[in-house]
Amino acid sequence: MALDDIYKEVILDHYKNPRNKRDLPGAEVSCTRNNPLCGDEITVFAHVDDGTVAELTFQGAGCSISQSSASMMTEAAAGRTVDQTLELAGQFRGMMAGEVEPDDDRFGDLVALKGVVKYPIRIKCAVLAWDVLQEALQDTGEATGARPHTVG
Amino acid sequence: MTQTDATATATLEVKGLHAAVGDREILRGIDLTVQQGQIHALMGPNGSGKSTLSNVIMGRPGYRIMEGSVTFNGEDITALPPDQRAKRGLFLAMQYPTEVPGVSVVNFLRTAYQAIKGEQISALAFRKHMKTQMDRLGIEDAMVQRYVNQGFSGGEKKRNEVLQLAVLEPTLAILDETDSGLDIDSLKLVAESVNELAGPELGVLIITHYQRMLNYITPGFVHVMMQGKIVKSGGPELAHELEDKGYEGVRRELGKVHGRPLVYLDNAATSQKPQCVIDGEARYYAELNANIHRGVHALSQQATDAYEAARDTVRRFINAARREEIVFVRGTTEAVNLVAASWGQRLQPGDEILITEMEHHSNIVPWQLVAQATGAKLRYLGLTDDGLLDLSNLGELLGDRTKILGVTAMSNALGTITPLKQLVDAAHAVGAIVVVDAAQAAPHMPFDMDGLEADFLAFSGHKMLGPTASGGLLAKREHLDRLQPMFGGGDMIREVFHDHATWNDVPYRFEAGTMQVAQQVGLAAACDYLDALGMEAVRAHEVDITRYAIDRLLEAGAVVYGPKDTDIRGGTVSFWYHDIHPHDLATILNEEGIAVRAGHHCAQLVMRRYGTPATVRASFYVYNTNEEVDLLVASLARAGDIFAS
Numbered sequence: 143m144a145l146d147d148i149y150k151e152v153i154l155d156h157y158k159n160p161r162n163k164r165d166l167p168g169a170e171v172s173c174t175r176n177n178p179l180c181g182d183e184i185t186v187f188a189h190v191d192d193g194t195v196a197e198l199t200f201q202g203a204g205c206s207i208s209q210s211s212a213s214m215m216t217e218a219a220a221g222r223t224v225d226q227t228l229e230l231a232g233q234f235r236g237m238m239a240g241e242v243e244p245d246d247d248r249f250g251d252l253v254a255l256k257g258v259v260k261y262p263i264r265i266k267c268a269v270l271a272w273d274v275l276q277e278a279l280q281d282t283g284e285a286t287g288a289r290p291h292t293v294g
Numbered sequence: 295m296t297q298t299d300a301t302a303t304a305t306l307e308v309k310g311l312h313a314a315v316g317d318r319e320i321l322r323g324i325d326l327t328v329q330q331g332q333i334h335a336l337m338g339p340n341g342s343g344k345s346t347l348s349n350v351i352m353g354r355p356g357y358r359i360m361e362g363s364v365t366f367n368g369e370d371i372t373a374l375p376p377d378q379r380a381k382r383g384l385f386l387a388m389q390y391p392t393e394v395p396g397v398s399v400v401n402f403l404r405t406a407y408q409a410i411k412g413e414q415i416s417a418l419a420f421r422k423h424m425k426t427q428m429d430r431l432g433i434e435d436a437m438v439q440r441y442v443n444q445g446f447s448g449g450e451k452k453r454n455e456v457l458q459l460a461v462l463e464p465t466l467a468i469l470d471e472t473d474s475g476l477d478i479d480s481l482k483l484v485a486e487s488v489n490e491l492a493g494p495e496l497g498v499l500i501i502t503h504y505q506r507m508l509n510y511i512t513p514g515f516v517h518v519m520m521q522g523k524i525v526k527s528g529g530p531e532l533a534h535e536l537e538d539k540g541y542e543g544v545r546r547e548l549g550k551v552h553g554r555p556l557v558y559l560d561n562a563a564t565s566q567k568p569q570c571v572i573d574g575e576a577r578y579y580a581e582l583n584a585n586i587h588r589g590v591h592a593l594s595q596q597a598t599d600a601y602e603a604a605r606d607t608v609r610r611f612i613n614a615a616r617r618e619e620i621v622f623v624r625g626t627t628e629a630v631n632l633v634a635a636s637w638g639q640r641l642q643p644g645d646e647i648l649i650t651e652m653e654h655h656s657n658i659v660p661w662q663l664v665a666q667a668t669g670a671k672l673r674y675l676g677l678t679d680d681g682l683l684d685l686s687n688l689g690e691l692l693g694d695r696t697k698i699l700g701v702t703a704m705s706n707a708l709g710t711i712t713p714l715k716q717l718v719d720a721a722h723a724v725g726a727i728v729v730v731d732a733a734q735a736a737p738h739m740p741f742d743m744d745g746l747e748a749d750f751l752a753f754s755g756h757k758m759l760g761p762t763a764s765g766g767l768l769a770k771r772e773h774l775d776r777l778q779p780m781f782g783g784g785d786m787i788r789e790v791f792h793d794h795a796t797w798n799d800v801p802y803r804f805e806a807g808t809m810q811v812a813q814q815v816g817l818a819a820a821c822d823y824l825d826a827l828g829m830e831a832v833r834a835h836e837v838d839i840t841r842y843a844i845d846r847l848l849e850a851g852a853v854v855y856g857p858k859d860t861d862i863r864g865g866t867v868s869f870w871y872h873d874i875h876p877h878d879l880a881t882i883l884n885e886e887g888i889a890v891r892a893g894h895h896c897a898q899l900v901m902r903r904y905g906t907p908a909t910v911r912a913s914f915y916v917y918n919t920n921e922e923v924d925l926l927v928a929s930l931a932r933a934g935d936i937f938a939s
């Protein structure tokens with residue numbers, strides 16, 4: 143049943159027990175965005191060290207989809223290079239557009255969000271965290287001379 | 295119809311009756327005989343003259359008999375005052391029972407009893423008589439100690455009428471629209487009481503415009519009245535021929551959405567459409583389709599006639615003074631934009647536009663555009679904590695500089711009904727015009743454009759059982775005469791020259807190009823449909839279901855926005871359930887087969903005022919039931935389980 147697809151344990155688990163939901167003092171990168179349609183809001187903080195996303199945390203409020211997506215993202219992206227992270231973001235978007243069949247190894251828990259494809263109006267919620275992360279990382283290039291900025 | 299011996303039983307006989315109110319002939323030849331022991335039902339659409347007949351029979355002032363007779367037990371009663379008719383055994387249960395402050399039900403009835411019977415009765419003896427009747431009807435003591443009808447619910451008022459009937463012991467009773475405005479439970483109670491009282495001693499004439507009361511009371515005789523005449527008489531089966539008129543009919547037709555059972559609670563966004571509206575639009579395309587106002591050929595004329603007849607229907611429905619005061623537009627948004635773009639041109643720096651934080655974006659953004667273009671200042675009436683317009687600083691905000699007041703008649707986010715008349719009068723006192731957004735009010739309550747005296751009023755057909763892209767801008771004639779058209783094109787001109795053009799008459803000058811003809815024709819079918827239900831009854835139904843919904847939601851621990859008092863709110867209920875995000879909740883409800891809206895409802899200023907980005911909104915209409923409210927509340931509990939940590 144669709145209900146199970148979308149609100150499977152994994153999503154609820156991340157929503158109720160979010161991972162890496164905290165401030166990150168001294169973060170080189172941070173960015174805030176909201177989705178006025180439903181009031182979801184997410185701030186992403188990252189330590190970018192030598193082209194690698196060394197540590198990634200978030201703060202925010204909103205629906206289960208937006209918040210669980212952010213939580214899963216912090217787990218999936220940490221430790222990857224900026225390039226790899228941006229590529230993963232692209233693939234995640236592809237999954238939400240119904241174009242990319244996610245592979246479990248790279249996606250981990252994020253696969254659970256696949257069911258959201260059936261609810262076009264909520265895809266925005268699922269990709270919000272990724273929008274924020276992408277925007278935050280964009281200017282860093284290979285992370286050299288990264289400067290924090292805020293949008294939103 | 296069988297005639298029995300008229301001498302043995304009390305008999306009311308109406309013969310060849312023509313009667314008028316003022317100069318208007320309403321009854322145009324009525325023949326009707328009702329005897330003690332019989333139950334008759336007189337059915338017909340609103341405005342067919344049913345209530346006029348009952349008023350003439352009872353001798354209410356204001357009606358003039360032009361021809362024919364009304365006799366009771368062989369005596370001509372037309373010259374008798376009402377109290378004399380009552381003494382002879384006639385009784386009328388009124389459609390809208392009036393309040394009698396300061397007089398308790400029991401005292402009222404004793405006085406009436408003594409007057410009718412022409413004898414004194416001791417308080418004690420009367421009490422006993424009354425108690426017997428109360429027991430028969432299951433009426434509690436507390437009710438008869440209260441002042442007559444004061445603070446009574448719709449159901450209590452009608453039961454009080456039935457109690458009067460029982461206590462006063464007439465031989466012939468007329469029940470005028472006793473079923474109007476009752477929810478199904480009250481209706482059953484009242485019907486049971488009437489059944490209890492009916493018998494060989496009592497003749498009953500039930501006047502009703504829909505059939506649902508006759509599900510519980512079986513009349514021996516049914517008459518159908520239209521345009522002041524009884525057009526058909528028959529047995530009880532006739533009532534069932536008319537079956538598809540009442541709520542039950544609507545429900546059967548609309549309770550399923552697109553053939554699937556769905557609990558559709560998103561009526562504030564748009565309503566479902568009855569088959570007659572879908573057919574009306576389809577029939578236009580199949581039988582009448584041609585471009586209007588321009589063809590010499592017959593079909594074009596027929597199409598034009600249908601379109602213009604739709605204008606007349608809308609005029610009647612919303613009670614505008616004149617047909618040319620209705621401009622067809624594709625909905626509220628277009629209507630407000632038309633006024634803003636055209637009237638707004640006159641504003642100058644220093645002028646002010648006053649709107650409210652309760653508005654839908656379609657009554658905000660057009661005014662922002664006007665303010666930006668003209669240098670006029672946009673100001674806002676705020677909201678109180680309990681979801682009403684905050685009028686405490688109205689005097690400050692509304693002044694000589696105010697040129698336009700824009701206000702909603704009913705909030706689509708909170709359900710609040712605004713004090714329109716007060717605002718219209720206040721605005722007119724400072725020389726401002728008033729633009730009313732009736733997108734939510736027009737579908738759900740009786741509306742009187744003429745009485746309101748608003749300058750402009752906008753509504754959308756799709757929210758009131760009509761097609762999308764149907765709707766209207768209603769405006770005073772003198773305003774339309776001065777209003778610049780927004781769109782130029784075909785049909786809106788009289789003559790076109792190289793450098794200028796002259797305008798067609800009002801309202802055609804605002805209807806440029808090929809209009810949404812089929813949709814406006816469909817809208818007329820929707821207005822007729824609502825008229826047949828009766829807008830009083832539509833409102834009463836929604837009051838009942840809304841009260842039930844609010845009670846159940848609060849009981850379930852939901853936070854309900856806006857006023858809780860159903861006197862000042864409509865059937866749009868915004869809420870939060872525990873701390874489940876509205877989008878999550880709406881998604882779960884969807885899985886349960888319940889369609890609600892979640893989001894800011896195009897009213898971000900309202901959301902911001904109450905510190906929430908979004909709410910879940912359940913909004914009711916004629917076809918919704920208390921059982922559906924129960925389903926909603928049960929599904930909330932399931933959502934609560936899913937999200938419980």
Ligand SMILES: Cc1ncc(COP(=O)(O)O)c(C=O)c1O
Binds near residue numbers: 626
């Ligand atoms: C109060 C109110 N005003 C205006 C509108 C806009 O109506 P429409 O979209 O039909 O133009 C709506 C409907 O969403 C509404 O609820």
